[in-house]
Amino acid sequence: MQRKALVWSRSWKHVVASLPRYAVIGHDLLMVMVCWQLLHVIRFASRHENYAWFDFSGNELVVLLAQGLVFWKVGLYRGLWRFASVPDLWNILKASLFGLLAIVLGLAVYNRIEAVPRTVLVLYPLALTVLLGMPRLLYRVWKDYQLGRGESYVRRVLILGAGRAGEALVRDLRRSGAYQPVGFLDDAPQLRGSHMQGAPILGRLEDAPAIAKETGAGMLVIAMPSLEAAEMQRVVSICERTGLPFRTVPRLTDVLEGQALPGELKEVAIEDLLGRKPVTPDWKLIRGWLGGRTVMVTGAGGSIGSELCRQCARHGARKIALLEMDELALITIHTELTRAFPDLEIEAVLGDCGDPAVTAHALRLAQPDAVFHAAAYKQVPLLERQLREAVRNNVLATETVAGLCRDAGVGTFVLISTDKAVDPANVLGATKRFAEMIAQSFDAKDAGTRFITVRFGNVLDSAGSVVPLFREQIRQGGPVTVTDPEVTRYFMTIPEACQLIVQAAASGSHAAIYTLDMGEPVPIRLLAEQMIRLAGKQPGRDIAIVYTGLRPGEKLHETLFYSDEHYRPTSHSKILEAGARQVSYEQVRQGVLRMRDANSRYDEVALRQVLQDVIPEFVQGERVPVPEPAAHATVVPFPPREARRTR
Numbered sequence: 001m002q003r004k005a006l007v008w009s010r011s012w013k014h015v016v017a018s019l020p021r022y023a024v025i026g027h028d029l030l031m032v033m034v035c036w037q038l039l040h041v042i043r044f045a046s047r048h049e050n051y052a053w054f055d056f057s058g059n060e061l062v063v064l065l066a067q068g069l070v071f072w073k074v075g076l077y078r079g080l081w082r083f084a085s086v087p088d089l090w091n092i093l094k095a096s097l098f099g100l101l102a103i104v105l106g107l108a109v110y111n112r113i114e115a116v117p118r119t120v121l122v123l124y125p126l127a128l129t130v131l132l133g134m135p136r137l138l139y140r141v142w143k144d145y146q147l148g149r150g151e152s153y154v155r156r157v158l159i160l161g162a163g164r165a166g167e168a169l170v171r172d173l174r175r176s177g178a179y180q181p182v183g184f185l186d187d188a189p190q191l192r193g194s195h196m197q198g199a200p201i202l203g204r205l206e207d208a209p210a211i212a213k214e215t216g217a218g219m220l221v222i223a224m225p226s227l228e229a230a231e232m233q234r235v236v237s238i239c240e241r242t243g244l245p246f247r248t249v250p251r252l253t254d255v256l257e258g259q260a261l262p263g264e265l266k267e268v269a270i271e272d273l274l275g276r277k278p279v280t281p282d283w284k285l286i287r288g289w290l291g292g293r294t295v296m297v298t299g300a301g302g303s304i305g306s307e308l309c310r311q312c313a314r315h316g317a318r319k320i321a322l323l324e325m326d327e328l329a330l331i332t333i334h335t336e337l338t339r340a341f342p343d344l345e346i347e348a349v350l351g352d353c354g355d356p357a358v359t360a361h362a363l364r365l366a367q368p369d370a371v372f373h374a375a376a377y378k379q380v381p382l383l384e385r386q387l388r389e390a391v392r393n394n395v396l397a398t399e400t401v402a403g404l405c406r407d408a409g410v411g412t413f414v415l416i417s418t419d420k421a422v423d424p425a426n427v428l429g430a431t432k433r434f435a436e437m438i439a440q441s442f443d444a445k446d447a448g449t450r451f452i453t454v455r456f457g458n459v460l461d462s463a464g465s466v467v468p469l470f471r472e473q474i475r476q477g478g479p480v481t482v483t484d485p486e487v488t489r490y491f492m493t494i495p496e497a498c499q500l501i502v503q504a505a506a507s508g509s510h511a512a513i514y515t516l517d518m519g520e521p522v523p524i525r526l527l528a529e530q531m532i533r534l535a536g537k538q539p540g541r542d543i544a545i546v547y548t549g550l551r552p553g554e555k556l557h558e559t560l561f562y563s564d565e566h567y568r569p570t571s572h573s574k575i576l577e578a579g580a581r582q583v584s585y586e587q588v589r590q591g592v593l594r595m596r597d598a599n600s601r602y603d604e605v606a607l608r609q610v611l612q613d614v615i616p617e618f619v620q621g622e623r624v625p626v627p628e629p630a631a632h633a634t635v636v637p638f639p640p641r642e643a644r645r646t647r
Contacts, residue, residue, distance in 0.1 A: 219246065300374070356400050
């Protein structure tokens, strides 16, 4: 019974929703009859003859059937009176001309066009176009007038994408009362002319500039959360051509992970345009490894460290120890984790991980199964003048944490490295390369702890990266500063990088160095231009781009492998393992001892000499651009998936 009632209710709602369309059809058929009769009256009046208005014959029935069929075939009722425009008038004229042809054929079969004046047939298309088009245009003018008087506060929204996200968005917008959806745009041809939640699907995405103007839209909303970066770039380019502000709906993963709310409109971020296909880690493997375990994260308040904490908490870790020297950063991540994961055990330790007493204390408190060492200094220009601190934090602190983890019997130690450790041309790269060598040497000495290194490039929106710098420069009106028009960098999002780090930690082997698939390198110039456009401005016109020259220690292009690190695929397509160089434990140990001695004396000359002895390819201060990978024997680009083979 309830099912029948539900079906009846849905059917009734469908009928009610269709009433306006039926009314329009009735109006148009009435106008056809009026036009036909009126033309006959005028023709007979010119000859001073009377014409019977209501003396209907078979001719009128043929006219109605033929013209009605043409109306349906040409899709006259796909458009809305509210948005009537020149294309609609052209469609009406086309329907009238084809209707005349159908009428002539119908009457020829019916009675050989007897008693039908030629004048009527000639004037019929033009007269019918006027009778059908005029009410539509007058209705639009009236609605625009009403809107201007009483609904000026309502923002008219054109939605790009007629999928589930678009349908949900319409409901949310109407519920808010501040937005009025005027229609959809979608490239699916089968959707053209249909309705969703009462809003019409008006055309293709490419039609956005014209349709936005016709509908009086004040904003565009991209309701296609599953778009890949390349397609998102195309859609954003279309939106930019309209000159209107545009927003997007959050991805489903962002909603599920608590990073956005359902129905929330957000600005298109640079991450949406530079991202790649979504990373799909082996969640079963990760949860099997993390489930019920305790992890410790050094630098837990940083960009990478804090996201690693979230990923571990989200995927089964029982307890997380936070080791951080910045008290505000520590409080922030501790508060966030406590609020988001009330069942998670958290140990917060304030201090420098390079202090053996601090790290030993944290290890005793937490007794972790795995340690993610994310603490590091990473600002290239700054570290060029701060060699001592770079060595202390990036090298000596790594040696301290790694040694204490080995002594405490920690199952897995993961070092977060960088692409700048390959053929290092700056202090950051050299110190991180030394840190990689330390991790390798500890694993070679003692197999009780897995020492794993994960190497990747820039992460979007991390502390100190170019993205927040550009965003602030744009906010201040420019100029946006770029070092060199040819400079490129690898980029990935922070969540993507951390997911792959955890994946590598769960499946990694002893003394392995893993490199994350960073996709194609991105020209920083194009990154700056796109960020300016996303801010609603034009590069070079509204916001200037100034080239400042490469800074000390910077390369034009970064690389991900040494030439002799013969990479091999892993179980995950986004992770490659480098055939790491052999490392002498004794050489590393002696280098660390010399560094500790020079560090205690603040002897930067001695520290530089140790780096050059341990890493012969490092020549500090050399600012020689690295050629493109194809032209440089020591550069190995990240291979395309189809070309990846075990070497």
